[in-house]
Amino acid sequence: MHCYRASVLRFDSQRQPVFDNDGLLVVDQNENGRQVVVDVGDHAALKARYAEVPTTDWRGRIMAPGFVDMHVHYPQTDVIGAPADGLLPWLENYTFPHEARFYDPAYARSVADFFFDELQRHGVTTALTFATSHPASVTAAFEAARERGLRFITGKVLQDRHSPDGVRDETEQSLIDTEALIQRWHGVDRLGYAITPRFAPTSSPAQLRGAGELAAKYADVWIQSHVAENLDEIRWARELFPDAASYLGIYGDAGLMRQRAIYAHCIHFSHADRVLMQRSGAVAAVCPTSNLFLGSGFFDFAAADAAGMRYGLASDVGGGTSFSPFKTMLAAYCVGREGQSKTGLSLRPSQLWWQHTTGAAEALGLGGVVGNLQPGCEADFVVLNPEATPILARKTQQTNSLEELLFALIVLGDERVVERTVIAGRPS
Secondary structure, rough: EEEEEEEEEEEEOOOOOEEEEEEEEEEEEEEOOOOEEEEEHHHHHHOOOOOOOOEEEEEEEEEEEEEEEEEEHHOOOOOOOOOOOHHHHHHHHHHHHHHHHHHOHHHHHHHHHHHHHHHOOOOOOEEEEEOOOOHHHHHHEEEEHHHHHEEEEEEEEEEOOOOOOOOOOOHHHHHHHHHHHHHHHHOOOOOEEEEEOOOOOOOOHHHHHHHHHHHHHHOOEEEEEOOOOHHHHHOOOOOHHOOOOOOOHHHOOOOOOOOOEEEEEOOOOOOHHHHHHHHHOOEEEOOHHHHOOOOOOOOOHHHHHHOOOEEEEOOOOOOOOOOHHHHHHHHHHHHHHHHHHOOOOOOOOHHHHHHOOOHHHHHHOOOOOOOOOOOOOOOOOEEEEEOOOOOHHHHOOOOHHHHHHHHHHHHOOOOEEEEEEEEEEEEE
């Protein structure tokens, strides 16, 4: 057992922030051998109970849940910042040529190691991640994540058509490889598998049906793909699947809409699409920096909320422009403001923070496991310095509420704020 003393941010069951200015976080090993939060609260109220327990004093810092990134491409680490006219040219000119290199296990591992170092540096402790169409890329990522003790989910990309040599796979073999990887990796330590069609236009109907059959056979694995990101992409998908009710409906027809199904972007949706998401249990990964960078459009937070559709935040590196959760939250705030003239919506700072921690974990089906600092949650958290830069120190010293403090961190923060990232109870 070990105690940590600092300010503590967490969230209650009503999505409201709970903040102890002088707090105590108590971590111990559970019956499964994992480090979890066993108690948390005001230091004055708890100190007598844990007087004999070793305590690390981080006063002046904030302990907060580790960030959860719902959609990121580890093979695109070196594609970040590549200029393009839009999504499809960006894929053709940058992404596919780079991903073709991931047949090589050594190369894949070198990128995976750098990728996980960047996640940790930015305070991300759980990620749902695309690999490439090469099984070696999946194995490299899982091996690197396991060595770090991460809770991490990935899967082999399925793309058997409309893709260049080097990334295009073969229908039957792609499904055989997927099942073998599920059996090898899913549920090992803190790892999980995601069935991963790249997006409907690059999978044949047979490949999508096969993915749906695997999703039915392995009900506790995840599903991830892209949908309704770009208008050209939508037109292409509708031409290829003319009998589907919508682009999203293509996945529904294939049996890929259910709990633990995560679809990135979900920008150009109809009300019927949002209802399908809500009824099926599928969730959206909102990727604001990517959508702004590629000119794809704006996620409609108000319409999603009205339909009861669940979502969380994601970086979408390399279309996204930063690993930083602070940059993602700020971009999401700006997107929400874009729709304010029509809806009156303005996302509160604590709401943005919830969407990138507790809310994202719940959307992944990991509520109560990660993304929060309530008792029972695994001990993944960040230690933040609210005075990491001169301008941030000047601003946070003048804040008069928790919302003002969180907003100052969102607007002015970056990886310099993340002083430590604690994974499975082990500080960096």
